[in-house]
Amino acid sequence: MASASVVVGVGEAEEEEEHNNKLILYSFWRSSCSFRVRIALNFKGLKYDYKPVNLLKGEQSHPEFLKLNPVGFVPVLVDGPAVISDSFAIIMYLEDKYPQHPLLPTDIHKRAINFQVVSIVSSSIQPLQNLSLLTYIEGKAGPDEKLSWVQSVIKKGFTALEKLLKEHTGRFATGDEVFMADIFLAPQIHSAFKKFNIDMTEFPTLSRLHETYYEIPAFREALPENQPDAAG
Numbered sequence: 001m002a003s004a005s006v007v008v009g010v011g012e013a014e015e016e017e018e019h020n021n022k023l024i025l026y027s028f029w030r031s032s033c034s035f036r037v038r039i040a041l042n043f044k045g046l047k048y049d050y051k052p053v054n055l056l057k058g059e060q061s062h063p064e065f066l067k068l069n070p071v072g073f074v075p076v077l078v079d080g081p082a083v084i085s086d087s088f089a090i091i092m093y094l095e096d097k098y099p100q101h102p103l104l105p106t107d108i109h110k111r112a113i114n115f116q117v118v119s120i121v122s123s124s125i126q127p128l129q130n131l132s133l134l135t136y137i138e139g140k141a142g143p144d145e146k147l148s149w150v151q152s153v154i155k156k157g158f159t160a161l162e163k164l165l166k167e168h169t170g171r172f173a174t175g176d177e178v179f180m181a182d183i184f185l186a187p188q189i190h191s192a193f194k195k196f197n198i199d200m201t202e203f204p205t206l207s208r209l210h211e212t213y214y215e216i217p218a219f220r221e222a223l224p225e226n227q228p229d230a231a232g
């Protein structure tokens with residue numbers, strides 16, 4: 001696995017920099033779960049070494065990688081002795097260890113809505129459109145079945161999100177600040193748009209958020225096409 005150093009949203013204090021040098025992110029450019037963590041790292045101004053794991057070449061199943069994450073998924077974050085996989089666990093770790101630019105609101109209702117959005121994306125949409133599942137469906141039933149499956153999964157999730165967010169949205173998903181809900185939504189909306197050809201006119205709130213996110217460098221710099229392994 002090649003290594004590329006990525007410096008984005010550099011933190012202010014030198015002391016912070018010392019901690020930052022240890023961070024390594026195992027990521028695949030097109031992975032929406034890796035995209036979430038890249039946004040969180042950028043948002044907190046943390047620099048990190050980027051280690052590409054090519055999912056299309058099966059590198060997630062190499063013995064070396066399975067030592068880091070036995071379930072064989074990206075992303076994985078290494079912070080000195082700490083090895084953490086799963087985007088939610090990683091982002092919560094970053095939130096606890098690097099409190100600058102908090103990713104959760106203090107208001108407990110708003111916080112719960114953030115977790116609800118995170119859970120819809122990471123439990124009720126993304127696992128049902130994961131690479132290994134789609135490869136399986138395509139193998140058993142063909143490419144058309146695969147696309148109609150993904151589209152139905154995304155539409156069901158987006159319909160729920162659209163209803164939920166109507167009551168909470170401001171400039172961003174749960175108000176006028178970026179929180180964890182946004183970090184999970186942005187990659188999911190992006191892949192619906194770019195990869196799975198979803199008609200976003202049915203989802204005006206999600207479409208508006210999608211436009212707003214890429215006005216912000218932390219989101220822009222985390223985009224798949226801006227990664228060192230893009231198109232690999």
Ligand SMILES: N[C@@H](CCC(=O)N[C@@H](CS)C(=O)NCC(=O)O)C(=O)O
Pocket residue numbers: 031032033034055060072073074075085086087088122127130131132133
């Ligand atoms: N719950 C995990 C899911 C991780 C996951 O599904 N990763 C995908 C990329 S987004 C993956 O590595 N897929 C490889 C495969 O399906 O073989 C997380 O949020 O990190």
